Every structure is written in structure tokens, then in C-alpha cells.
Amino acid sequence: MRLMQDKWRQYGWGYVFIFPNLMLLFVFYLYPLLNTFRISLFDYGLGGAHFIGLDNFTHLIQNTVFLRSLRNTILFAALIVPVVVIVSLILAGLMQGLNQKAKSWYRMLFYLPDICTAVVLTMVWEWMFNMNFGLMNYLVGLVGLGPFQWLGSPSIAILSICFAVISWSLGRPIILYLASIDGIPKELYEAAEIDGASPLRKFFGITVPMIGNTSLFIVITSTIAVFQLFVVIQILTGGGPFRSTETLVFTIYRTAFVSVEFGLAAAQSVVLFVVILAIALLQLKWFKPKTD
Amino acid sequence: MRRIDRKTGMLATIGFIVLITALLLGGCASGNQPSKPVESENTPASQSDAGGEQQASVQPEASQAEAPQAKEITIEYWTTGPYKNVKGFDTPNNGDYEKIKLEQFQKIHPNVKVNFQYVAPGAVEQKVTVALLGNNPPDILLDSFDRRLPKYVKFNKTESLNALFDASFQLDDFNQVLINLNTYDGEIFALPLTSSFNAFFINKTIFKEKGLEHLIPENRDWTFEQWKDILKQVSGDGIYGTAIYAGNEQADEGFLNYLFNAGAEQWDQNSEKIIMADYPQAAETIQLFKDLEKEGIIPPGGANMKLEDVNQLFLQGKVAVINLAPTLYNIVAAGKKDGSVKEDIELYGMRPVHASGQEPRTSIVAQGYMVFKQDDAYKKEMIFELLRYMASTESVKAMGESLLYAPSRTSSVYELPDHPDMEALMGVMSGVQRFNLGTTSPYYAEVRQLWFPALQSALLGNKTPEQAVADYTAQANALIEEKSKKEN
Numbered sequence: 001m002r003l004m005q006d007k008w009r010q011y012g013w014g015y016v017f018i019f020p021n022l023m024l025l026f027v028f029y030l031y032p033l034l035n036t037f038r039i040s041l042f043d044y045g046l047g048g049a050h051f052i053g054l055d056n057f058t059h060l061i062q063n064t065v066f067l068r069s070l071r072n073t074i075l076f077a078a079l080i081v082p083v084v085v086i087v088s089l090i091l092a093g094l095m096q097g098l099n100q101k102a103k104s105w106y107r108m109l110f111y112l113p114d115i116c117t118a119v120v121l122t123m124v125w126e127w128m129f130n131m132n133f134g135l136m137n138y139l140v141g142l143v144g145l146g147p148f149q150w151l152g153s154p155s156i157a158i159l160s161i162c163f164a165v166i167s168w169s170l171g172r173p174i175i176l177y178l179a180s181i182d183g184i185p186k187e188l189y190e191a192a193e194i195d196g197a198s199p200l201r202k203f204f205g206i207t208v209p210m211i212g213n214t215s216l217f218i219v220i221t222s223t224i225a226v227f228q229l230f231v232v233i234q235i236l237t238g239g240g241p242f243r244s245t246e247t248l249v250f251t252i253y254r255t256a257f258v259s260v261e262f263g264l265a266a267a268q269s270v271v272l273f274v275v276i277l278a279i280a281l282l283q284l285k286w287f288k289p290k291t292d
Numbered sequence: 293m294r295r296i297d298r299k300t301g302m303l304a305t306i307g308f309i310v311l312i313t314a315l316l317l318g319g320c321a322s323g324n325q326p327s328k329p330v331e332s333e334n335t336p337a338s339q340s341d342a343g344g345e346q347q348a349s350v351q352p353e354a355s356q357a358e359a360p361q362a363k364e365i366t367i368e369y370w371t372t373g374p375y376k377n378v379k380g381f382d383t384p385n386n387g388d389y390e391k392i393k394l395e396q397f398q399k400i401h402p403n404v405k406v407n408f409q410y411v412a413p414g415a416v417e418q419k420v421t422v423a424l425l426g427n428n429p430p431d432i433l434l435d436s437f438d439r440r441l442p443k444y445v446k447f448n449k450t451e452s453l454n455a456l457f458d459a460s461f462q463l464d465d466f467n468q469v470l471i472n473l474n475t476y477d478g479e480i481f482a483l484p485l486t487s488s489f490n491a492f493f494i495n496k497t498i499f500k501e502k503g504l505e506h507l508i509p510e511n512r513d514w515t516f517e518q519w520k521d522i523l524k525q526v527s528g529d530g531i532y533g534t535a536i537y538a539g540n541e542q543a544d545e546g547f548l549n550y551l552f553n554a555g556a557e558q559w560d561q562n563s564e565k566i567i568m569a570d571y572p573q574a575a576e577t578i579q580l581f582k583d584l585e586k587e588g589i590i591p592p593g594g595a596n597m598k599l600e601d602v603n604q605l606f607l608q609g610k611v612a613v614i615n616l617a618p619t620l621y622n623i624v625a626a627g628k629k630d631g632s633v634k635e636d637i638e639l640y641g642m643r644p645v646h647a648s649g650q651e652p653r654t655s656i657v658a659q660g661y662m663v664f665k666q667d668d669a670y671k672k673e674m675i676f677e678l679l680r681y682m683a684s685t686e687s688v689k690a691m692g693e694s695l696l697y698a699p700s701r702t703s704s705v706y707e708l709p710d711h712p713d714m715e716a717l718m719g720v721m722s723g724v725q726r727f728n729l730g731t732t733s734p735y736y737a738e739v740r741q742l743w744f745p746a747l748q749s750a751l752l753g754n755k756t757p758e759q760a761v762a763d764y765t766a767q768a769n770a771l772i773e774e775k776s777k778k779e780n
Contacts, residue, residue, distance in 0.1 A: 043778065232491060238540045240596065241748040266305050
């Protein structure tokens, strides 16, 4: 008892200081999260809310639209995340050898899309992909190709979306990789040089293992970001052609706000939460031993 | 000092935590409450409870009726109103005219505060739904009421407006077709302001430049055969005959026009069931457009294009014929002034293209006011007063004229001295019937979402037109059945 009182005296003020933040976390994250779990057990729409147990989840298993969205989302993650990680790592590696001024210039260049909203960036891509007056068809037209329907068939539309998303997703990983690479002790490179290691050998033998934690962070955050793709789908394709590019978040949005089935949408959100959690845990498990 | 600080700090800590927790839990509790009344919202008693939560200051009905005239009230006014550039008013943006009128109303009634909010038409469905679920809808909504009202009426969310009409604000002065659109079991649920219809527009300049002006029908009427022949002749050299769009749900307005005028139907008469698969004309018309795309008469990529893309092509002088509302006259006139539209565009309005032996039909979209459930009798009366003010003869006339929409009131009819072509178009459109878009179905919004993916799959060759129409019909009917089973 006495020990507890002493501890409280010692750390009491600390709790006071973190309290406002904790409450914000509770009100804006934890409470909505818990409420989503609760709503997922209800048939909840304009007509009222009725407890239906796990019916929403049973419905999801048979719902082809939802299953296709889940598959699409996993496909987007599988296509986008590795490219973002590898390309940003390569670019950061190439920028490592540049002088400070050039490094800053490229850093700014790649980070620029990050300060724009996804809506603006997507609208630019919408114009670029436009079949009749878009930049992409103008460019391929210069070499006598096209015009192509960049968003016309499911497979091309998925690749076009990936291309657009990757184009504005490189900035942050590059910054993180550059900072991480700068933190690697120079002695390791000097020792490798003395041993006659080539630049490639140094990159894969020293740089890549030493930035494992950063890679883990980028992989997890990029995966979460891709699982939450919405704006780009909403503006570029509206989920089309014929629902082939719908992602989970887009389907959740449609279920909630078009079909006004908030219970079902909450169940879909719970599934999304579980999938992201599972993937993040798997990624942690795979990468962790290499980073210890 | 330090010891005293610690003791005081400890008390402050506990007090602070208790206070904030109480406040937040109170907030959470009241934030959580809306879900409870929703569970039993169909009962009048629970609605009154819900309203009580929404407006903490709301008093019991009896005392409200006796409330003095000067009682201060706040009215939440949301609008998607398209009216702008109203004659005699500096109103370059949507909602500007309404704001001016609302300010005038507040001067007459200083105890009334109106919170104005413009809502983008694409966001209104979502915004109002969320507000309704949270039990904090606006008091008044100006929107395309025919598209949304059935859902709100079904769930008892809107007020009957029968009491709005009296000797000074006569129901007889309003277009009965528009009134009937929003009447359920004898109760009127929306106050119409304006309405519009779809017609076809030719850019005469393209025909003149190609020496094909003689092809333009003088009687402003054409069958599919004539229309196709004209489009074929005018296409080429970077010009397309017409353009279609199936990139989003607006595809129903534009594309269904062709299907209906080919003789197909989408909904049954009571808007309870989709019957498109019963009409071979539906698949035939989709096939017609696939052929037109192959022949280069319509631009490629229509499956992913949106209304704005098609408008853009027309306004750039790359498309000869377009299917749109007569507000296009104003868009072209304004665009010529600010340089966004090609200078030489000259519009010629036509009746919708139709199958030989079939009378043309068109879609109507109506704008007007809806009032969400009220508990305060005095506030409701002031809302009605506000509606009467906003829908005065002069206002309806001004709003209609600003977009060349038809006014809902007989006394608001305006002349079109600056738009001789529009006047001629109105003449030939007067006998055109309205087709059934299914807007009276409470499931209209959901069913609407199924059509454009079906159309895309047919246009892109993922399915045959017959398959696409059959699958759409089956999916839509399954959805309607599932929804009505769940809700009834």
C-alpha cells in the first residue's frame, strides 16, 4: 500500500500531463473502435438498430462484392508495398552518395506529393489517364501508340491505380531511409572498403541489414495505408470498371452511406481491422529476428 | 513548498480527472444515446425523445404553443441548390441567392437565426444519412427531393407540409405533377421550387462548317435511324457525333434516356420491381452504342467517362450532339463570357431521339424543400413561414430563370426573350411524357448503384448486353427483395 502511494506521488504528475492526450485517444480512436465492434452485431440503418449477433459476419462470408474487395485490397498491397519499399530503398541508396545540396533537392522533389492531398493528386492522375484529352495518351501517341483505355479493363485499371499510388508514396520512405542510412556508423563502411568490398556488396552487406527496423516500419505503415485506399478509387474509377477495382474501404463506404447498412459496414470494418492486425503481426514476426 | 505542491497537485489531479471523465462520459453517453432511440424510432414517442436530445432547449409541446412570438430560435438550413447568377442579384456561386433571401428573412424576423450550409450534391446523401442516424438532421433541406424523399418518408423522418398551404400560399398555384411526386397517402412532403428535363442539343456550328446544316431536323424530332444517319455524316476529322458516359451512377440519367426511348422500361409501374430484362430493346440499344464506338461515331472510353467529360468534349466543339438539361443554354452563354467555352457554339434543342412509332419520353428532376421532424410547434411554424418566403412567386421565378428551369408555380412563369431556341424547344417538349426512373422507390439510391457497373461490363465486352441486362435485373430485384424483407 505504502509502495503504491510512493509510486503515485512519484509519477502522479506524469499521469496528469498525459491525461488530455489519453482522453483524446479514447474519444477519437478507442471509443469509435469499440463502438464499431458493438455496431457490427446490429442490423443498424435508418429504420432502427436490432441485435442480430454474428449475422453480419455470416453474411460477409457469402457476399461476393465484399470478398472481391478483400481480394482486390490484398492484390493492391502485394503490388504496391514491395515496389514502394524497393524503389525508395534504391533511390535512397543512390542519393546517399550525393552532396548535401543535391540530396536536399531530391529529398524535396520526392517529398513534394506528400504535402498535397490525395484528392488533388488523384484529380491530376484522372486527367492524365483521360482517354480523350489525357497526358498519358498524348505521350504514347508521340511514339505512334494508343490511345489506351488506362482505366478501361480491370487488369489495366489496377495497374494504373498502382502506378498513381506508388508515384506519390515514395517521399516518406525515402526520407526515412536517408535518415536511417545517415545513422549507420561510418566505420563499418571504412572497414568494408579496407577489405575491398564493392559498393553493391556494401549496400547489401551493411546498409540493408542496418536499416532493418526502418524497413519494417515502412512495410507495416505502407501496408496499412494501402489497405485504407479510398480516395484514389472513389475519384479515379468509382470502383469500376464493373466493381473490379473496389477496395475494402470503398466497399465499407458504399455499404454505410449508399446502402445505409451501418451494421454490415461495421462488420466489414472489423474484418479490415483483423486483417491489418494479422498482416502487421506476421510482418513483425518475419522481420523481427533480422532486426534484433 | 514542494511537499505542499505535491499534496495540492494530488488533489488537483484527482479533481481534474474526475471532472474531465464526467464531462467526457457525459459527452460519450449523449453521443451514444442516438443509437438507442433509433432502435425504436418508428414510434412517435421515441421520436419526440430523440428530438429532445437534439435540442436541449426544446420545451414540452403545450408550452411551446403558447410561446411568445419573440422566442429565439435557430433553423439549420442545408442546400444543394443549383441556383446562381440570379437576375438582379450578385450571386456568382451556388447558394448565394438563398443566402441573400435568408438574410432578408432574418431582418423581418430578428428572433430567427438561420444557419446556412451549402452541401455538394454528391455528398448530400451521405451527409443527411449520417445526420439522421445521429439525430441531428437539418431542419430544412433544399435538394432534388424526388430522388431522396421516398427513403425519408418510409422511415418517418420528414414533416408533412399540408399545413404550409393556405389562402395566401395556395396549393393550386403549384404544378400538380410536382406535388403528386411528393404526396404519400394524401400528405405532401416537399415544397417544389423548380424542375428540369432532359433534351438533346446540337452544336449547329459543326454542321455548318461541314456543310451539313440541311441535316438538322426543322421539326426538332428524330428517330433512331435518322439520328444515327446524321451522327454518321457529321463524325470524322476529330469530331464525334455524340458521346456517352457510364463512369458513375449518373449514367442512368444520360444512358437510360436512350433505352426508354427505344421502348424499354427499367422499373414496373409502381416502382417495386426491375423489369428491364423483359425488354429486348435494352440490350439492342447497348449493342447500338458498342457499334457506334467501333465506327468512331462516339469517342472511345465511354464506359469510364463521366458527365463532366462529355460536357467538356461538347463545349470544346468536339462532339456534335449532347443529351442534357436546357440549363446548357446558360452554361454556354456564361462560358462564352469567361472564355471557358468555344466562342462559336450555337445550340439547337431537339426532342429526345426515339424509336420509330414511339412517342419520345424524358426524365424530370425536381428541386424543392423538405422539412425534417420537428418537436417545437413555434419553430415549425417559423420554418413554414420561411418556406413561404423562400418560395414566393418572385423567388421561384428568379430561381427558375437563373437556370432556365421550369418554375413550380403558375404565377412564377417567366418569358424567354434572350433564348428563342429554348422557347422553340419548350414548344416541342410540351407533349413529351416523363419516364419512370424509379425515384419513388425507397431503394432507388441502392438500385441506381447497380446499373452503371452492368452498363460498363456490357460496353467493355466483359458480358454481352443481354447478359448484362439480365444480371442487372436479377441483382436489383434480389436487392429490393432483401431490403424490403429486412425493413418490413
